[in-house]
Amino acid sequence: MALTPSSVAYLRQEDAPRLPPPASMTGLQGWLRQNLFPSIGSSLVTILFGALALWVLSSIFDFAFLRAVWSGADRQACLGENSGACWPMVAAKMGQWVYGFYPIDQRWRVNVCFVAGAALLAPMLIPSAPYKNWNVALLFLAFPLVTLVLLTGGNFNFDLATYALVISLMLLAAVIVPLAAFGLEEGIACNKAGLGLAGAAVGLWFASFLTGPLQTTIGGTSNSLISILTGLLLLGSGALSIGTAVRRAPRGGFVAAAGWAVGLAGILLAMLLLDFDFGLLPVETPQWGGLTVTLVVSITGIVVSLPVGIVLALGRRSRMPIVRMLSVIYIEIIRGVPLITVLFMSSVMLPLFLPPGTSFDKLLRALIGVAMFSSAYMAEVVRGGLQSIPKGQYEGAMAVGLSFWQMMNKIVLPQALKVSIPNIVGNFISLFKDTTLLLIIGLFDLLGILQASLRDSAWATASSAPTGYLTVALMYWVFCFGMSRYSIYTERRLHTGHKR
Amino acid sequence: MAQAAVQSPAENEIAIQISAMNKWYGEFHVLRDINLTVYKGERIVICGPSGSGKSTLIRCINRLEEHQKGDIVVDGIPLTNDLKKIDEVRREVGMVFQHFNLFPHLTVLENCTLAPIWVRKLPKKDADELAMKLLTRVKIPEQALKYPGQLSGGQQQRVAIARALCMNPKLMLFDEPTSALDPEMIKEVLEVMVDLAQSGMTMLCVTHEMGFARQVANRVIFMDQGQIVEQNAPAEFFSNPKSERTRLFLSQILH
Numbered sequence: 001m002a003l004t005p006s007s008v009a010y011l012r013q014e015d016a017p018r019l020p021p022p023a024s025m026t027g028l029q030g031w032l033r034q035n036l037f038p039s040i041g042s043s044l045v046t047i048l049f050g051a052l053a054l055w056v057l058s059s060i061f062d063f064a065f066l067r068a069v070w071s072g073a074d075r076q077a078c079l080g081e082n083s084g085a086c087w088p089m090v091a092a093k094m095g096q097w098v099y100g101f102y103p104i105d106q107r108w109r110v111n112v113c114f115v116a117g118a119a120l121l122a123p124m125l126i127p128s129a130p131y132k133n134w135n136v137a138l139l140f141l142a143f144p145l146v147t148l149v150l151l152t153g154g155n156f157n158f159d160l161a162t163y164a165l166v167i168s169l170m171l172l173a174a175v176i177v178p179l180a181a182f183g184l185e186e187g188i189a190c191n192k193a194g195l196g197l198a199g200a201a202v203g204l205w206f207a208s209f210l211t212g213p214l215q216t217t218i219g220g221t222s223n224s225l226i227s228i229l230t231g232l233l234l235l236g237s238g239a240l241s242i243g244t245a246v247r248r249a250p251r252g253g254f255v256a257a258a259g260w261a262v263g264l265a266g267i268l269l270a271m272l273l274l275d276f277d278f279g280l281l282p283v284e285t286p287q288w289g290g291l292t293v294t295l296v297v298s299i300t301g302i303v304v305s306l307p308v309g310i311v312l313a314l315g316r317r318s319r320m321p322i323v324r325m326l327s328v329i330y331i332e333i334i335r336g337v338p339l340i341t342v343l344f345m346s347s348v349m350l351p352l353f354l355p356p357g358t359s360f361d362k363l364l365r366a367l368i369g370v371a372m373f374s375s376a377y378m379a380e381v382v383r384g385g386l387q388s389i390p391k392g393q394y395e396g397a398m399a400v401g402l403s404f405w406q407m408m409n410k411i412v413l414p415q416a417l418k419v420s421i422p423n424i425v426g427n428f429i430s431l432f433k434d435t436t437l438l439l440i441i442g443l444f445d446l447l448g449i450l451q452a453s454l455r456d457s458a459w460a461t462a463s464s465a466p467t468g469y470l471t472v473a474l475m476y477w478v479f480c481f482g483m484s485r486y487s488i489y490t491e492r493r494l495h496t497g498h499k500r
Numbered sequence: 501m502a503q504a505a506v507q508s509p510a511e512n513e514i515a516i517q518i519s520a521m522n523k524w525y526g527e528f529h530v531l532r533d534i535n536l537t538v539y540k541g542e543r544i545v546i547c548g549p550s551g552s553g554k555s556t557l558i559r560c561i562n563r564l565e566e567h568q569k570g571d572i573v574v575d576g577i578p579l580t581n582d583l584k585k586i587d588e589v590r591r592e593v594g595m596v597f598q599h600f601n602l603f604p605h606l607t608v609l610e611n612c613t614l615a616p617i618w619v620r621k622l623p624k625k626d627a628d629e630l631a632m633k634l635l636t637r638v639k640i641p642e643q644a645l646k647y648p649g650q651l652s653g654g655q656q657q658r659v660a661i662a663r664a665l666c667m668n669p670k671l672m673l674f675d676e677p678t679s680a681l682d683p684e685m686i687k688e689v690l691e692v693m694v695d696l697a698q699s700g701m702t703m704l705c706v707t708h709e710m711g712f713a714r715q716v717a718n719r720v721i722f723m724d725q726g727q728i729v730e731q732n733a734p735a736e737f738f739s740n741p742k743s744e745r746t747r748l749f750l751s752q753i754l755h
Contacts, residue, residue, distance in 0.1 A: 186583050395564050396601030400615035400667060401590040410614060415605050496605055496647035 064470065069463075078461040085467040089459040097449055097472070100289020106281055109150040110292055116143060117299075125486060127493065140303070145270055151296075153282035156274045166271065168231060170264045171238030172198055177245045181256040183404030184318050191244045197237035204230050285363035289444035291475065293363070297370055297445070298432040304371040305431070306424070309378025310413065316383055327379070334376035340440050342373045347441050366438055374431045381427055385420035386412065418494050425487035429480045446472055513540040514573075515671050515702045516561060521570030523553075523560065530556050531567070532726045538671075543703045545713040545734070548723035549749060554706045557723070558673045561704070562593045575670055591619060594664030598676040600656045602648040608635070608659050609644040612666045620667065627666075634662040638692050654685030658692055671702035678709060708753060714738065722746045 024030050037043040067084030069077050078086035099107050120139040123129035148154075175198050179187035188195065208226045242260065245253035288296070315327030334342065346369030351360050389412055397407040417424070439448040450472045454465055516538040523531040531553050538544060546554045559565040560572060563579055563586045572579040574589045603611050612631035616622040622630070635641045638658040640651075648656050657677055664672060674693070678686045690712050697703055697716040707713070713720050713734050720737040722730045722745075730737070730746045738754075741747045 182583065392597060392599050392601040393603065396597065396603065398564060399562055399590060399593075399595035399597075399601075400663065401587060401619040402615060403587065403619075406618050410618065411603055415603075418605065494605070496649055 060470075063466070075457075075459050075461045075464075078459075078463055084463060085470065086459070086461055086463045087467070089461070089464050090467060090471050092459065093453045093456075093468070096290060096453055097446060097475075098291045100292055100444055100449055101287045102283060102289070102292065103281065103287070106283060109280070109283075113147045113150055116146065141266075145273060149274060149278065150280070151283065151288070151292075152285070153278075153280040154274055155277040155280075155282065156271075158271060158275055163268075163271065164231070166267060167264075168234050170260075170267065171234040172201070173263075174238040174241040174260055177241050177256045177260050178248075178253070180259070180405065181245050181253040182248070184314070184323060185320055186404075188320060188323075190248055191241055194237050194240035194244060197233050197240065201230050201233035201237060204233065285361050288363065290449040291446050293438065293443060294432070294435045294445045296363075297367060297435045297438065298428075300367050301370040301374045301431050301435075302428050305374035305378040305427070308371070308375035310382050310417075312375060312379035313382035313386055314408070316379065317386060331376045331379050334373055335380070339370075339373050339434055339437055343369045343437060343441050345369065346372070362441065363443060366441060366443060370431070370435070374427060377427055378424065381420050381423040382416065384423065385416035385418075388419045389416050418491075421487050421491050421494075425483055429483055432479060432483070433476060446475065514538070515540045515542070515575060516704075517571070517573040518561075519571050521560070521567050521572060523556065523565065523567045523569075530726050531560070534570070534728060536721070536728065538702065538704065540670075540702055541700050542718050543697045543701075543716050544705065544719045544721060545717040546704065546706045546721045546723060547708060547710075547713070547749070547753075548729075552723040553726040554723045555675050558675060558704050558706055561673060562590050562595055564595075591667060592670045594667060594669035594672045596657070596660050596664055596672065596674045596677045598679050600648070600653075600660045600680075602656055602660055602663070604648050607645050607647055608640075608651070611648065611659060612663045615663070616666050631662070631666055634665045635659070637665070637695075638662045639688075652685060653681045654688045657681065657685075657689045661689075661692055661696070665696075671704070672696065674703065674705040674707065676706050676708075678707065710738070710754060722749065724749070 020026075024033060036046045063084040065084075067082060068087055069080065069083050069085070070087050072078065072088040075089075077088055095104070095107070099110055102110060120135065120143055124132075124135050124139055129135070175191065175195050178191040178194070181187065182190065204226060208230075242257050245257045247253070312327050312331060315323045316331065318324050318327075337345075343366060347362060347365045350365050350368065393411055393415065394407065397411040402410065435445045436447045438445050439451075444452060450468050453459075454468055514537060516536070518534050518536040521531060521534040522529070534557060546557065548554050556565055560567050560579075561574060567579075575592050577585050577589050577592075579585065579589060602608075603614070606614065609628065609631055612634065613622075613624065613627035616627040616630060617624055632641055632644065635644055638661055640655055640658055640662075643651055643655060643659070648659065651659065661677075677693070678689050681689060686709070690709060693703075693705070693712065694716055705712075705717075717734045719731055720734050721728055722737070722741075722743075724745050730741065730743045732742075737746075738750065741750055
């Protein structure tokens, strides 16, 4: 039964008309049918969960509004047989939840920080707002300083040893200058002497802990031989690193060295500012608490962890074995340990590395612990993003002549970070909520201060706890939901319809 | 021997000098004893079976791949581990890839102006002007503000050519520029490459487009198993291949 050509041949005579989709696909009816009632099983689930949602929402509404107590001076108001949320308690306690035990007549200082932060953050988040450079400088340089002075009262009274410590650390940091100027690999290769001296100085500093009582600061002013030697080594290392950078490449090296000098000057200037007596009443950090502490800790953690995480992620992908090993060790040690342990370590062990005279604030130690912890997680998130960038992007960037850092800044990191936005913001959100663990080392964040205030007998009623938890949950939710929505907005904004 | 095949290029000025070059991937000897002199203005087509090392060879010329033995001198600059020299070479050598390697987060115009602004330190206005001129040359100025993901493959490859040209390179490397394209888009890319060849650009092109080789090449190089097996002027190469391996290869791709 052979097919003749005529039996398979076909020729369309006219185009089929283009029709609108059928009614079941459009409009409210179509939407309902597609999403809520596509089959009998789905309809049952819809009805079941709809009823459940209605029941939960109506219970909350009933508790928070219908049966709620709206006014009163103390617990008597909320003792009614069937009374719901005790709102007067919230009104009375809100100050404490926000400011902790901050002196009431000084609360304006916290408020100034809140308002300034919001005023600087809002234009930062709006992509089309002008003067982004000034905005960044104010938000990330001026604002933290002003906040520090306002919240603590300033007038730090640094001693000479602290200045020496900071200058020593900056000299140590000078080894980064050639790295920034010529890229990781080349920067290490051309500055072996500087790196060696820096390594020797750090080794000597650590060795000083083994040999005697903790008398030595890194390059400090104590007269011990070791500390003078450390200081000299650091001076040599810094001079070599900066010299190498300036001598080897007139373009990148000079800029990086100038950046380092500006950084040193800026830090010394900031220290002088913190040293200055503005006549503000000093408020010790144990008096801080509530939302203020939550925000201070989480924002510091967020701002520090992203850049440090990026550096760690790049380090872990470096071809230099030592850089890679150090990054891996840091990341894996921190990630292998619960946050509570890191907090304990930072509050117990960190002081061992410091000279006895320096009192090291508990909140500051917690801040360092949280920042170290979240940096390790951030590093892995960023590394995931970096891994999603195909080799061709690196090759394309190299082929047009971009340097290592130009390639990273202009091509690789923008794409890698964009891919990582959901995870980065996820980390931010969990960090924000993890601040609650500060309770363990005796700091009162928002949740901690709530629990403390629930013990107040003046407001002890059956509905106080639910009301308080509901309110605080709402406060957490507002911040976290805000971050989540902003991340979705950013993802959409950066979407360029590419498949690559 | 190479000189014999070269007639048209000007004054025998040397653009690339590769001598006794060898490269290994671990134990595997990918490029064996490569000797090649490219003169300014020459258009060279490199062909050969898959895995013969042709892409690796041209990627050594701008140091996307490192060679272990022998010398490569590009435009008078010897390629060593010295990063500065590598940067200098990359500034003078444009490259077009099989998979375009455009930057998807930047617009077409930004793709073109990125390197002129950051590497050549051109003011943005001048870079924009230059980029628009070259996008016009590859016939897609109207796409300047779109993102690469919104363009067809042929358009993307033409943007990639314009991006390379924006650095005003002295020579251009093409690594199978049409292999990832749908058939109807190959022609528009080849047209741009022919136009470029006619303008006197020094070009090294790894391709299987034998029509292109016949039309514009001064020299065709056949590679197999990491070696240069045969090179000749295209007419002679196609009509009278000397080596058995070349004959076999040509019989397989020309039907």
